Amino acid sequence: MLPKDYNFLEVEKKWQNEWTTGKYSEIFKFNENDSDSEVYVIDTPPPFTSGKLHMGHVLNFIWIDVIARFKRMKGFNVLCPQGWDTQGLPTELKVEQKYKVRKNERERFRKLCVEWTKEFIANMKFQMTVIGYVPDWSREYKTMDPDYWKAVQYSLLKFYEKGMIYKAKHPVHFCPSCGTAIAKAEIEYTTRETTLNFIKFYLDAEDAGPSNSNDENFITIATTRPELIQASVAVFVHPNDERYKNLIGKFVHVPLTDRKVKIIAESEVDMNFGTGIVMICSFGDEHDVKWIYKYNLEVINAINEYGKLTNLCGIYAGLKVEEARKKIIEDLNAKNSIVRQEKISQNVGIHERCKKPVEFISTDQWFIKVIDFKDKILEKSKNIMWIPDYMEKRFDDWVENMDWDWVISRQRVFGTPIPFYYCENCSKIIPAEISELPIDPTLKEKKCPDCGKILSPAGDVCDCWVDSSITPLIISKWLTDEKYFNKTYPSSLRPQGHEIIRTWAFYTIFRCLTLTEQIPFNKILVNGMVFGPDGKKMSKSLGNVVEPNEIVVKYGADAVRQWACTFVPGSDTTLIMKDIDYGKRFITKLWNAARFIEMNLQDYEHNQNENFENLLTPVDKWILAKCDGMIEKTGQALENFNFTIMKDLQNFVWHDVCDNYLELVKYRLYENINKNAAQYTLDILLRNLMKLLAPFIPHIAEEIEQNFNKDGGSVHGKGNFPNVIGIDKKYLNVENVVAIIEAIRKFKGDNKFKLSEEISKVKIYGKQDATEVKFIEECVIDIKKAGKVKEVEIFYSGVFKVECER
């Protein structure tokens, strides 16, 4: 017997254990030997091992779990592994701080990072488990594992074979504070106040000529970065700018230097900013980089990786950027070269981790060619179905607007080593041997096969997206098992957040496409972000962070899961506690309904030989026909990732089943009128409901199912998704009986009668040929009993109408 109160914490824990390690754990594992069932592979996102999940993860993993359970119940052989994105700067920073270990103790440092990460994984795994997420843990992977390194490094060797890896001096976004190159995606922008300096640039004597209005032969350039004046390589004006048209092609002297640079016309110059003249430096910002390449301008590396000016900057060499700026302004002032200064607010790029300004610095970096493959990526990715479809546009826009190749090297330690050597003598890259993988080139000395000189090992590690962008290959055993690979690649589904379309989705599509000539997944399901209860992005500084653990303990996993199913793919969402509370109350309601049914089935035995369908009343057929509708709708909805079908299920259970059907059959159960048919209906209704609800609220569905079904099978078993019962849809018209009872209730309410009070008569009007009226005739007893009415009169005329008499 089901106890009066549903102890969700205890029940949820019990079934989580059975699913993950207990008697049902096989259900959740991919069956390699099953050659009959269709395979469904989910390329789950490996979260970065920060130590805890946030609500966005929770939403993401609940959706994945709903789909995986649904697909299993539909008979698919589901591969849903879970991995961890482990190697990253945040871990390094924390380990550095906690153990006071320096990065030059490479091996010890790495070991501490690994230990630290393992602890964090355990926490996050626990959090996944308590929301009922059950991936196939037997296929867990970590990007820091030797096998994972091997796959990443192997893939890079393959890229090298295709001529797509190169090493180059290249301006990259560089964080002088962290001492590392960073990806565009790791930069965020902030507004700060800065000084716009208007500086005189004197025209070259030969070019000076007669100037427009005054005799002074200089132009004024506004810059926020005077410290880069030493690296000034050109001056740009807009071709249509009347003020400067006559200066195009002429030269100006760069103040504080003995160099002169050309004035070039460029239509992207904003005439309205500053004086409409741009000083191009190597490198002040991304525009500079673009233009220097476009016009093939000289590169003067003014800033080094420590954020200090280089020897090319003469007397300013060795000064930090801020110091140099101050000093150069002083010197310009001394020469009377500053016309004026203005305070302006400016958006500056800062490193998202440390919040310090980012510089462009020319350093040795490793690259993967990607710009050459834009067209191929765009073409092949058209075969991927995006949910929602408009997310495809975001992807395409990103690909089309990419400006340069992918910098894959990072000057860090906890990462996958780049498996290459470089011969300074021959200026050439020497890849590691496949048999040596996984390898850390810094730990293995090698000589150049051509010249015999000692090679320089690549000391850098890979960008973490290099690790995570081959997950579809990892989960399909790309390197180790061809048969398995053919069965499980490409993935059926890639679920992920929209904020990482330009990183994880893009890099995965690019890498896997290059390596396999196939797209990595057929569909990509995009989920939105979860904002705090105040509608703002959750952040510590706003104090609006909600920890998943708190709400799971308070409301239960099944309640949280219902909340996660109230959103449509792609859109961001606000965490409203009342919504989760509703989920909890639904669980209570469902529990009590199940108890009621259980109580009334005590003396029921399902006799296989009896044809119950003939005994069923129209009311029974009505609820079963409605249930059929829900079975159809739920199946279709989940095929299309419409999780909001949960709401329809809630309404069906709460209002149609509990409020109406259960109330309509009480008299039959209590007074033994057509009782068998009611019991039969309740029995199959409950069984179907549990199966329908199982993907969404798996714990309570399992708990109730186990009480009714004594054969020991799990509700989540393969192929368990219900088929329609097969009730004629015309019985949906019995809904009018419910409408009549509602009218009676309203009459009683309006007249301040108790609901239990009997009234004398109900008159029902309606055309005789209408099917709904026919059913009403058959349901007179239901109306009398459930509505507590002495007499029911039916008039075969006029429009459908109900009148009550006291």
Place this chain on the structure above:
RNA sequence: GGGCUUGUAGUCCAGUGGUUAUGACGUCUGCUUCACAUGCAGAAGAUCCCCGGUCCGAAUCCGGGCGAGCCCACCA
């Protein structure tokens, strides 16, 4: 500045061309009716952002405007 999304009761959200617009929270009224007061019955509350267009018919499709959010870019 560019792209995308979005605007529906006091609040949140569903609705993707067809009677009277879904549901929840909140509010108000009544009810301890033997599954459930974590409940039941009922009520009030919406110019479906504004303007125009297509259509027999628009919350829904199209154009414009205004507001909001996200992503991207960003002033030298």
